[in-house]
Amino acid sequence: MVTRDPSILVAHSEKTVLPKLEFFHSIGMPPHDIALVTSRTPRILRCSLENCIIPFYGYLKNLLQSDEKAITVLKQARSFFLQVGLRQLPPNVAILKKYGVNESIISSLTVHYPESLMMRSDELVKIVNRVIELGIDVSKSVFVRAINVLHCMSKSTWEARKNAYHKWGWSESDIHMAFAIHPECMRLSEKKLMSVMEFCVNEMNCEAKAIARRPTVLLYSLEKRVMPRCRVVKLLMVKGLIKGPYNLLTIVTIADKTFSERFVMKYDNVPGLLDVYHGKLSLQDLGIYSSELAKAKLV
Numbered sequence: 001m002v003t004r005d006p007s008i009l010v011a012h013s014e015k016t017v018l019p020k021l022e023f024f025h026s027i028g029m030p031p032h033d034i035a036l037v038t039s040r041t042p043r044i045l046r047c048s049l050e051n052c053i054i055p056f057y058g059y060l061k062n063l064l065q066s067d068e069k070a071i072t073v074l075k076q077a078r079s080f081f082l083q084v085g086l087r088q089l090p091p092n093v094a095i096l097k098k099y100g101v102n103e104s105i106i107s108s109l110t111v112h113y114p115e116s117l118m119m120r121s122d123e124l125v126k127i128v129n130r131v132i133e134l135g136i137d138v139s140k141s142v143f144v145r146a147i148n149v150l151h152c153m154s155k156s157t158w159e160a161r162k163n164a165y166h167k168w169g170w171s172e173s174d175i176h177m178a179f180a181i182h183p184e185c186m187r188l189s190e191k192k193l194m195s196v197m198e199f200c201v202n203e204m205n206c207e208a209k210a211i212a213r214r215p216t217v218l219l220y221s222l223e224k225r226v227m228p229r230c231r232v233v234k235l236l237m238v239k240g241l242i243k244g245p246y247n248l249l250t251i252v253t254i255a256d257k258t259f260s261e262r263f264v265m266k267y268d269n270v271p272g273l274l275d276v277y278h279g280k281l282s283l284q285d286l287g288i289y290s291s292e293l294a295k296a297k298l299v
Helices: 006-010 014-028 032-041 042-046 048-065 067-077 079-098 104-110 122-132 141-153 155-166 172-181 190-203 208-212 216-220 222-238 247-254 255-265 273-277 288-293
Strands: none
Touching: 006 122, 014 032, 014 042, 032 042, 032 067, 048 067, 048 079, 048 104, 067 104, 067 208, 079 104, 079 122, 079 141, 104 141, 122 141, 141 172, 155 172, 155 190, 172 208, 172 216, 190 216, 190 222, 208 216, 216 247, 222 247, 222 255, 222 273, 222 288
């Protein structure tokens, strides 16, 4: 706390600090959350209680119709939230309503990504227009994540990710489709997206464009989830123990217990399967090469 704001040491404990702590306690914020907020953003203890903190909290409570949600936002608050919140939130909320964004979507955006509503109103208009151009319905929950992704990304980063996907043959419409399904696919590092694409396309023989329809796959850990699961399924298909084709997204997203019961424990007598699942062996280590793998389809 002192490292972040040394001037807190000279703040009057009873007149400046204590009233804020008492207010946070009065609205139902647990002691450990009060400690988290004040240590992370010590300047909040020097903001005006009457002119900043109480009005900001009151606006949030009225907007979200929930003490709990208002406290959730307050727990994320940086000092600039309190400085610009009352100035930016009302006009930005009005803009979203003008675009037909319903209250539940606005509430979700406020609770999960409050910083996205602290930007200048002209910037918000540009981002909302861009999200709509990319084919996302303002009434869908994915709209919230899309706003956050575009707010956090620079134009140069967006172009860099586009170019990375273009290298795998994705068209502009493929990129728009993937973004509309899972916006976070555009925030992946180039190294991450290229490594997953490399594995799925070159080792698993998936069509690159098919992954645009299942971009969620790109967000999972390659080493801990995508690679071992896909290799296990491919091994069982090559051995003729299961019949394909199998859906890549299903393989990656089903629960660990379900995957283990369906594809691992049931076939634990297959030589090398457990080692493949635990990442100790590749399919090539078992003498299974690309010609055989190409016949076992993941779609």
